[in-house]
Amino acid sequence: MESPNITSREGGLEKALTQRQIAMIGIGGAIGTGLFMGSGIAIGYAGPAVLISYLIAAVVAVIMVFSLAEMAVAHPTAGSFGTYAEMYLNRWAGFVVRYTYWIIEVVAVGGEAIAVGLYMGFWYPGVPVWLWSLAFGVVLVYVNCRSVTNFGSFEYWFALIKVVAIVAFILVGLIHVFGLGTGAPVGLHNLTGLPGGFMPHGFHGVWMGVLMAELSLKVVYGVREAGEGGGD
Numbered sequence: 001m002e003s004p005n006i007t008s009r010e011g012g013l014e015k016a017l018t019q020r021q022i023a024m025i026g027i028g029g030a031i032g033t034g035l036f037m038g039s040g041i042a043i044g045y046a047g048p049a050v051l052i053s054y055l056i057a058a059v060v061a062v063i064m065v066f067s068l069a070e071m072a073v074a075h076p077t078a079g080s081f082g083t084y085a086e087m088y089l090n091r092w093a094g095f096v097v098r099y100t101y102w103i104i105e106v107v108a109v110g111g112e113a114i115a116v117g118l119y120m121g122f123w124y125p126g127v128p129v130w131l132w133s134l135a136f137g138v139v140l141v142y143v144n145c146r147s148v149t150n151f152g153s154f155e156y157w158f159a160l161i162k163v164v165a166i167v168a169f170i171l172v173g174l175i176h177v178f179g180l181g182t183g184a185p186v187g188l189h190n191l192t193g194l195p196g197g198f199m200p201h202g203f204h205g206v207w208m209g210v211l212m213a214e215l216s217l218k219v220v221y222g223v224r225e226a227g228e229g230g231g232d
Contacts (some may be wrong), residue, residue, distance in 0.1 A: 021152040024159045035166075037115050038212050046209030048191040049199040053209030060214070108215065113137050 017025070043050045071084045079086075079094075082101065086094025116136045117129035124132075143154045179185030192198050199206065 017148065017152040021156045024163070025152070025155045027159060027163060037118070038215055042209040042212035045201060045212065046205040047194065047196060047198070047200040049206050050209045050213075052199075053206050054213045056206075056210050057213035109140075111215070 039050075042053055046053050068081060072080070075084065075087065077083045079098075082094050082098035085097040113133040113136060114129065117132035120132040121127065121129055143151060146154070175181065176186050177188065194200070201208075
């Protein structure tokens with residue numbers, strides 16, 4: 001039974017974002033800055049079986065998205081899953097869920113800030129990593145302090161850049177695999193022909209790959225933004 005105190009406290013959603021902004025933020029929010037770096041680490045753990053790792057991560061993400069969508073329709077409040085835990089369990093559960101999410105975001109944002117610094121260090125090796133991380137952190141705080149409308153515009157275009165980059169990488173990969181206009185195709189023999197075969201580190205490596213997949217894809221963050229896209 002929904003508590004009227006919780007509903008009035010959360011105050012509902014203002015719905016200040018457009019449908020296209022919500023859709024793009026939901027997609028782009030699941031693509032973290034550390035996606036490619038995290039993918040490399042996941043491949044190191046699981047080898048070619050990283051495909052299974054990302055499949056498992058995708059199934060978890062889909063379950064969370066549909067579950068959160070159902071609850072968001074039933075209870076359109078700004079508190080999202082923290083509010084739902086409090087409604088259906090108790091206040092302690094809501095408290096734990098909210099602060100667990102906060103800790104996860106602190107770790108994820110910190111990791112992505114470091115990833116940005118490492119990326120920029122490729123082009124500007126003389127600049128310390130911490131300086132790039134600090135600079136992009138300031139920009140991130142500025143964007144998030146803007147009004148919801150401006151935030152939606154920023155997020156839409158930034159998310160679009162990430163989506164276009166992912167599509168471009170997929171196309172380039174397919175071109176090399178099938179040799180479309182580039183000469184001899186690379187093929188799929190590396191999936192099983194490398195030392196150790198398809199799963200060089202067993203299921204342990206696959207599960208480690210799942211952890212990296214969840215972190216690099218920022219599933220929790222993407223789900224949260226998709227569910228709370230209306231803003232308040």
